[in-house]
Amino acid sequence: MSDDERRPEPIKAIKLKHPWRNVLAVVLILIVALVVIDAAQRPAFDWPAVGKYVFDRRISQAALVTLELTVLSMAIAIVLGILLAVMRLSPNPVVKSVAWVYLWIFRGTPIYVQLTFWGLIAVIYQSIDIGVPFTEPWASFETKNVISVFWIAVIGLALNEAAYMAEIVRAGLLSVDRGQEEAATALGMSWSQTMLRVVIPQSMRIIIPPTGNEVISMLKTTSLVTAVPFGLDLYNRARDISAETFNPIPLLIVASLWYLLFTSILMVGQYFLEKRFARGVGDRRPDKGAGPTGTLPVVGAGQPTVIAPVPSESTEAGGHR
Template sequence: MSLTSDPPIDRATGPRPAAPADGHDTLTVVPLRHPWRWAAVAATAVVLAQFLHGLITNPGWEWDVFAEFFTAGTILKAVWVTLRLTFYGTVLGFALGIVLAFMRLSASPFLSAVAHAYIWAFRSIPLIVQLLFWFNLAYLYKELQFGVPFGPGFFSFDTMNLVGAMSAAVLGLALHQAAYAAEIVRGGVLAVDTGQSEAAAALGIPRHRQLRRIVLPQAMRSILPNAANEIISLFKGTSIVSVMAIGELFYQVQVVYGRNGRVVPLLMVATVWYILLTTVLSVLQHYVERHYAKGATR
């Protein structure tokens, strides 16, 4: 018995050609068109072209003044102050945030409650209020004393000389950042499957090694995007310390245009510096994320 199907044979005319299995060979393929998409592209291109044309031809931008002050010594010094504030606020904030995150994850109700209260308080109070509070710390506490709790002190510090404008700014930024960093780290740790830690404990791996070699490398994939956003927000948020007369970028720009009256080009100086440095931070974020994504994504 043959399983092949031969074309039918007419005894008078011979074999007849087999009919096509379906009608796909006779269909006309019409490409899908997107007229509204192309209309949106054209409209967006026109708006961008008009914006760029205005940037180039509008004399109000005063690009000659922009070029004069973009790399001026006072501006570069202010950029350096901004970077220092961002670095210290990030390092101290995330160091304290990690401690707070694990306090919230602790089995101790007391430690968890203290960490929760800290996060609640510092996320509730506006940053500018915190900065002004630390700046005026000497009004409340003229000296800090170290010794036996509720007993005699061994040595003390004069807060007027201890907490200056720069120290108060770093302290305020770091403590404010720690509240948000704690929740970012806690969320990343909770995103790791608990079975990972249970399997490691079953193998007899010490607790600290579980955390360092198993939990944190996986948690970093969840932590990094949010942490990078917070660092960039802190970098731009350093402009708020201008209320304390600290010579960061925005404050220095205000000083310069207060003297020469060239408001728009000086604001563009600050804007371009913020864009450039934020771009550098975004590039670093990309490579750090790619490092921790090894083995998880192609």
Template sequence: MINSTLPEPNTDQDELRTIARRHPWRWVSALVALAAGSGIVWAFASSPNIVWSEVGSYLTTRSILEGIGLTLLLTLVAQSVGIVGGVVLAVMRRSRNPVLRMISGLYLWIFRGTPVLIQIIFWYNLALIFPAVALHVPFTSFGFSVETNSLITPVAAAIVALGLNEAAYMAEIVRGGLLSVEQGQSDAATTLGMTRSQAMRHVILPQALRTIVPPTGNELINMLKNTSLVSVIAAHELLTASQQVYAVNYLVIELLIVASIWYLALSTVASLAQAYLERRLQVVLRVRQQPWTTRAANHLASLRSPSPTSDGKS
């Protein structure tokens, strides 16, 4: 009789060992990149043409700090204008009214198709087209008129140009967020008796925020850096403040390093805030655990109810 029982394997002798594959070129490339980066940093740090003591002394001067304040003001106000305008344009793009869709599409075509630097210069020189802004009540003498140059200051031109340009990009971000919400959510809101606008405000937009917020953080960082473009119209932001200082003392590289350090610091803070918001949104996406009171009540209810046996008898 043949014994068909197989012998048990000897786990001590037949145990398989996993050996990691070696990657010598990975270490070589890392060393080369580290050496190249260290060489560039050392070249800048040891350059006799850069007065690093002046860099430290100008980091906290009054002119630079005032420029930082205006940079933050331009960033927050222009980004707020862009967010509000982007939501309006995105809703217009999804409207059933063909005129609204056409106006929104034309707006996006113009503001996304022209450089933001040209838009800044255009709004600053608006007085060349309209020397004065007037508003009068028809068939009466009531009204007012103001010169455009006194109305469109460098700061106002910067806010209008940056805000309107940002609205075009935020419109696409918001539209993408709206498309990420399932059509069934809108149908369910309509079934409950909501109008289209009520469904947009109370159902669709709150869910779309989970998709809209992360790219909006990137746009905020880009806006922070784009404020440097308003130096062409002499708005006293960070770059203009640095330029005015090195125009007097000729420390061009030192003041540009000062501006770069502040831009990096502000961008880092904005990036940390964006990462925090993204973590909070990830928590919202997860299934939240029930409160301990609800879990305790469910546990007591399960203890009081009899547990049926397999044959149906208790």
């Protein structure tokens, strides 16, 4: 019997059919099409007004202010969050307790209430005094003249977000095995070198995804700065224009389109950041069909066992050498 006759016939794989999955897809497409057609015909949406105001100068300027609020607030929140995370991991009980109380307050109260409180800061602290406590101040400034409403909004958003960033950073630092830090110390690295070269690069894979979500969330949370009160952001500017035109729905759509544009850009940036810091994770896989080769000792035997290398597909196709 020849080798061709001994070789079994190849298995014919039949693709599994999913008729109900196709039916569900068709139903979903029909529902989406009906929603789009219905929205296009609704007079309340007033699409000509949407096209008129979507690139209005007042709206575009408000969109820029919203981006400024987001970037500045997140920058301050990330720095403060890292500091709070290190304080939470500190062996000093006082430092750890101060950080815990901060997180307890700012995570336990609504952001709208916090922004309202910060809007009244000039009432609570009418002046900023410089000097030795309980003595005559060297210099005194009125709070409302020193801190603008814009920066009060930035500070209020940043202090709230810092509490969440602290937990994100702490979780990322704790995800790195303790042995990594011990190995770096054994190599003579200082604490700062260990954090910058060993711990933080490995923890970024855990920190980046939730941080990206927090940035997107911050972009939308800026619509609450009216509690300060600050009214030059995207949502509040669109609301002011709708109060003049007595047509709020198109302006809400305009604001939503700008928010969707910004969040889409942020999501793309988050994707590439995650891809950048996840390099090398899950990439090392054994070659298909590879096995041990060389000479291996056998326990209890006098002679070693020789294991021949497994021929690759190219070797089999071209013949044995």
